[in-house]
Amino acid sequence: MTDSDAASPLLIATNIRRTFQMGEKELEVLKGVDFTLHEGELASIVGSSGAGKSTLLHILGLLDTPTSGSLFYRDEDLSRLDQERAAKVRNREFGFVFQFFHLLPEFSALENVMLPARLASGGFRWLRESKSVRERALMLLDQVGLSERAGHLPSQLSGGERQRVALSRALINQPSVVFCDEPTGNLDSTTAEDTFNLLRRLNRELGQTFLIVTHDDEVARQADIVHVMRDGLFAAKE
Secondary structure (H helix, E strand, C coil): CCHHHHCCEEEEEEEEEEEEEECCEEEEEEEEEEEEEECCCEEEEECCCCCCHHHHHHHHCCCCCCCEEEEEECCEEHHHCCHHHHHHHHHHHEEEEECCCCCCCCCCHHHHHHHHHHHHHCHHHHHHHHHHHHHHHHHHHHHCCCHHHCCCCHHHCCHHHHHHHHHHHHHCCCCCEEEEECCCCCCCHHHHHHHHHHHHHHHHHHCCEEEEEECCHHHHCCCCEEEEEECCEECCCC
């Protein structure tokens, strides 16, 4: 029995299809994908540009909706959520790391990390929780080796440092799953390796579940389980 067999499923997607309207034509990007992500897993989806891997990640993370198919998070049917409930699940249960960091340039590293928690709290609740959130944000920055850079703006950080800030931000709300869309795609090879090693360390030390989408076979094959996507479907495992 593998670790994935023993672990509980976090996400189960069944027959996911996604079609985009392109003028008078329809472009079917996902063609009936089945996918399961287990708790504590570090999984990767690899494929060439246009294979559909980022589209699938966006659907799994509730950043997009499928044309058809079902999606369950634990025992909740995510395909039936209204927009308000979907936003709450996305903010509280999921974290995201993207290729281009998406840090707010006028905010310090610490403020960028704290932002999702602040958006989730709001109003008087934030007044009660801001101190504990700040402490957690500082702890996360320390875990990724950036405690001394907490007050720096993104423009004062290297690409690798900005990606570590983005990773800390993704973890601030203690998500069940962190979705990483080409997290090493904008980094040189050495920094990319360091970034993946950091994901692996957090996976092992915190039990954090990660799903990584990448076109880099070298990155993908280091995951616990590798899903290969071609033309909107997963390739059969050999």
